[in-house]
Amino acid sequence: MHAVRNIRLCTKDCLCLYVCPTGATDTETGQIDAQKCLSGCRLCVDACPSHAISLVPEEYPAQQETSGDVKKALGILSKSKTEQEIAAYEIEEAAETPRAKQLAKAIGMSNRIMAEDLLREAGFMLPQSGEVLKLLNSLVESETSEDFPAAAAEKLIQKLRKINASMKEKTMSKTTDNLLEAFAGEAQANRKYLAFSRKAEQEGHLNAAKLFRAAADAETIHALKHFEVAGKIGSTIENLKSGVEGETHEYKEMYPPFVEQAEAEGNNAAVRTFTFAMKAEEVHAGLYQEAMDTLDNQEEVFYYLCPVCGNIEKVVPGKCPICGVSGEKFIKY
Numbered sequence: 001m002h003a004v005r006n007i008r009l010c011t012k013d014c015l016c017l018y019v020c021p022t023g024a025t026d027t028e029t030g031q032i033d034a035q036k037c038l039s040g041c042r043l044c045v046d047a048c049p050s051h052a053i054s055l056v057p058e059e060y061p062a063q064q065e066t067s068g069d070v071k072k073a074l075g076i077l078s079k080s081k082t083e084q085e086i087a088a089y090e091i092e093e094a095a096e097t098p099r100a101k102q103l104a105k106a107i108g109m110s111n112r113i114m115a116e117d118l119l120r121e122a123g124f125m126l127p128q129s130g131e132v133l134k135l136l137n138s139l140v141e142s143e144t145s146e147d148f149p150a151a152a153a154e155k156l157i158q159k160l161r162k163i164n165a166s167m168k169e170k171t172m173s174k175t176t177d178n179l180l181e182a183f184a185g186e187a188q189a190n191r192k193y194l195a196f197s198r199k200a201e202q203e204g205h206l207n208a209a210k211l212f213r214a215a216a217d218a219e220t221i222h223a224l225k226h227f228e229v230a231g232k233i234g235s236t237i238e239n240l241k242s243g244v245e246g247e248t249h250e251y252k253e254m255y256p257p258f259v260e261q262a263e264a265e266g267n268n269a270a271v272r273t274f275t276f277a278m279k280a281e282e283v284h285a286g287l288y289q290e291a292m293d294t295l296d297n298q299e300e301v302f303y304y305l306c307p308v309c310g311n312i313e314k315v316v317p318g319k320c321p322i323c324g325v326s327g328e329k330f331i332k333y
């Protein structure tokens with residue numbers, strides 16, 4: 001959230017200048033600098049005696065669709081309001097008494113406000129609206145009149161293009177976050193259903209076991225697709241590097257405090273599973289690094305997996321150096 005000022009309501013009492021801790025508000029220009037605004041501390045909102053400041057979200061919602069007929073009607077109305085505004089200013093100029101001048105001026109302003117509201121409804125005043133860009137482009141191209149500020153309009157066009165591009169980027173990065181969150185959820189569901197399937201098998205519920213296995217595979221399909229669409233699959237060398245980083249993070253940073261906490265709580269089963277995993281991850285990191293260094297080596301390598309602790313060896317050991325299980329149990333890859 002950040003603060004915006006409605007300059008029509010602002011009476012320039014300047015209280016916002018005093019309360020804003022970052023100097024984000026500027027009553028000279030009517031602007032509140034969104035970069036300086038402390039994502040909605042709302043001191044200015046509460047201080048403003050004219051209720052001229054409100055908080056708006058960082059990202060604007062998409063523009064509401066307006067049908068062609070409604071836009072046309074709004075166009076006709078705003079044109080008429082503009083004509084009335086011009087007429088009012090002509091009356092103001094010709095008026096002979098101050099009161100008549102004042103009245104004509106007020107009528108002119110009133111028509112301007114109505115025209116602005118009509119145009120806003122038609123989508124011409126929202127920065128995220130395509131209409132604004134279309135209008136500015138057509139004005140620049142048609143060279144309406146000599147005093148038309150073409151350079152300023154050009155500048156505005158560039159600014160709007162930039163805003164639109166960054167909004168698009170933001171939406172896309174949100175989708176990437178969503179893809180990765182969905183990937184994590186689906187990957188977890190896969191492992192959960194496999195554990196449930198094993199349990200169902202042990203209890204002799206073979207149909208349930210089968211269903212859990214099928215569902216686990218389904219979650220894998222989802223997880224792999226989400227991960228792929230998120231663009232997280234690189235070349236093999238990049239993927240090996242990612243493997244080294246992930247495993248290193250786990251054995252160096254993630255597991256040590258987990259082990260410590262489990263020890264402090266006297267949860268021996270947790271201490272055991274964390275310690276096995278922590279030691280195995282260190283081995284995995286080493287193997288990934290080695291595979292990176294010898295990627296072009298064509299000689300076939302075999303890996304042997306300990307089914308108890310997840311340790312991986314290149315030669316079957318007499319017993320697992322991490323958990324002590326017999327080497328005969330190791331699974332060959």
Ligand code: SF4
Binds near residue numbers: 009012013050
């Ligand atoms: S406190 Fe409100 S009325 Fe006063 S200058 Fe700021 S925005 Fe305007």
Ligand code: SF4
Binds near residue numbers: 019022037039041
């Ligand atoms: S919300 Fe806070 S930081 Fe932002 S302009 Fe208002 S007073 Fe300043």
Ligand SMILES: [Fe+2]
Binds near residue numbers: 280281
């Ligand atoms: Fe690992």
Ligand SMILES: [Fe+2]
Binds near residue numbers: 306321322323324
């Ligand atoms: Fe082991």
